[in-house]
Amino acid sequence: MSEKISIESIDEQLFKVKIVEPDDSKIASFTHYIHNHQNGVSDYYSEDALEHVKDILGKEYPNEIITNVLAEEALQYLIFDLNKSIPFPAPEKPIFKFIDLFAGIGGFRLALQNLGGKCIFTSEWDKYSKKTYEANFGEIPFGDITKAKTKSYIPDNFDVLCAGFPCQAFSIAGRRGGFEDTRGTLFFDVAEIIKKKQPKAIFLENVKGLRNHDKGKTLATILNVLREDLNYYVPEPQILNAKEFGVPQNRERIFIVGFRKDLGIEDFQYPEPTDKSATLEDILEKNEVSVKYYLSTTYLETLKKHRARHESKGNGFGYEIIPNDGTANAVVCGGMGRERNLLYDDRLTNFKPVTKISGKVNREGIRKMTPREWARLQGFPDTFKIIVSDAQAYKQFGNSVAVPAIQATAQKIIEKLSRK
Template sequence: MKFTEKINLEEFNGKKYKIRIVEAENDEAILTHYLHNNKNGVSKFYKKDAINFAKTLIQYKYPEENITDKVAEEAIQYGLFDSFQVPFPPLESPKFTFIDLFAGIGGFRLAMQNLGGKCIYSSEWDKEAKKTYKANFGETPFGDITKESTKSYIPDNFDVLCAGFPCQAFSIAGKRGGFEDTRGTLFFDVAEIIKRKKPKAIFLENVKGLRSHDKGRTLETILNVLRNDLGYFVPDPEIINAKDFGVPQNRERIYIVGFRNDLGIKNFSYPKPFERKVSFAEVKEENVVSTKYYLSTQYLITLRNHKERHQSKGNGFGYNIIKDEEIAGAVVCGGMGRERNLVYDYRITDFTPITKIKGVVNREGIRKMTPREWARLQGFPDNYVIPVADASAYKQFGNSVAVPAIQATANEILKKLNYVK
């Protein structure tokens, strides 16, 4: 097992303790998962290791005391490690259970909780994303899902497996394109978990390009594994656009839905687009934003020159300014994700540069969107906490799923399972 060398009780109860101990990679995940499940049968998957970790923490705080399992368990029960004072705590009386793989910052989780679900396991390897996830849900996701030590904590008998898994290439040339041919890819880890746990339903999300990747053979292999190797009814995947589900963002993603064959479900319809369309004006910051989001004159010149060079070659690359009545392009990681979603905002009053820039702050009212605007473009409510620096926030929202589109699709899945009407 991998070990790191730091732990701070501030992560659990808001107090600072100057201690250093050896921490197993998933200890905090185990403890927070136990806290969120200690009143249901799922707690047995976490209880022993959670109590051991709690003992270790308390022992370092009170080195002269004899800390027993009973003392540690009582400390947990009395809220010493409380992690429920967050915007989106787990539901008291859930209608169904699910697990959240490649969880990111919890877009799937938010959608599923909105529909009455309880997350009983989450996994995410990125440390900054885990920080955001915990700030909002009170739970630290487990780490690298490719490791058996991480998979071993997944409980049995959950209803829905959710995964926005990254698309990796895998070669199927000259092969059947079955379960074994996906080894070495992250989809294999998802498939392996499905094979072990046999959830009632699966809900996978990926980039639109998965449909055409390797001339369609990658998607064909995935569907073959789900349908033939794992025994799921999987209707043809659908390309879903976030702009059709209440957010002003042109974001197309492929959704793959499946139901265990023994449930007898033989048909499924993806959700119909909402009638009401929204524009950027509905997610725009209500107040004047910091000058740091406004572009410098020199930066604008650079962007315009870059765009002109590409246009002269017949390419469509370059910056783009979204008007209030328009919808944004897809928010993605990297500088171009922000540069292709610039906006006009003439409310600026202080043109004094906050950061070190070349030139001066532009007088055309051109600025980047803020992280909160990106959050709204992805359907995250305003009480969703953004505890990280802007650079990390842009990355996290750019990698996230669009919550309303996920929720609309999940609602159709749950109808088939008779969890919602």
């Protein structure tokens, strides 16, 4: 060990990640090591974690030889500091382990941690989502899960595989629609991981349209692969609506649950609605919001003309203002996700624009919801950190899962596993 470098003198701020690159496995390994140093899973991440520490120390102390011994001591020292300020830490005594694929900003993780779960691997390719994930869970997801290198970091012996994978069509014309027919799709990568790691349970989430996608062939292929090729008991998937689980958002998503057949689980009941009482009023900001969320007169007039054109053709397409005692439409990516969820708010006192707009700020009190309001619609607590731009935040929450619906379903899964 160098006599010029003492462990106590190492500034932990050196290891705070400023920029996250999608394929930086060393940084991901470092944070995964930090979070799994007590459960043996750290062995999967130790080599790259050590290299990351050596890289950082080498830049800070260019004239010193950074040995493995020094790097290992520094790594152990850092464990006890970097875990202190995590907004959503893992439970101290977890009762099951899970992995989080296509993690987004951590909706699955939040739900399963609330039930006593420990996340031991996560992947997400979007660098802005990774920043939000790291800010809230202290861990940086690995990148592209389609790459063999990323899959190589996945530990063995976890209980639940979670994945909100994107929907893609399969080329199954004239074939049985099995495992090989899903190649080139993201579901294939999920299936490949299930095949190799054999988790006790799987929990997949997708858009409602998956049920009828490609005339039902896509879902049929998925179920055939899970049931026949991978040998999992998979009850009929069910569409759940977030508005029935305590958040005022009309968001329907299809959930697919499965259990490894050797566990002997032969029945599963999806959760019944837990709370239908929430209204928009429950998630609105309590104080006056910035003028930047209020529509300009020009933009509002454009929306009105746009809706009028569609109404004249018999279409119901266009902007929508949600009453305070109503239920929001599904929050989704793109402008229409916001335009379909406008509201009246007459509390604005400063009508001077803070951004470049065409026209003046409207005096009807019509505004977009804030990113925080979208977070609440998805069931994220107010302590969840929003550290990205508004545009990215809308995208992230629009892409996320509704945490309460995920948690209610996951609870049923864990109850089944605990009995076995």
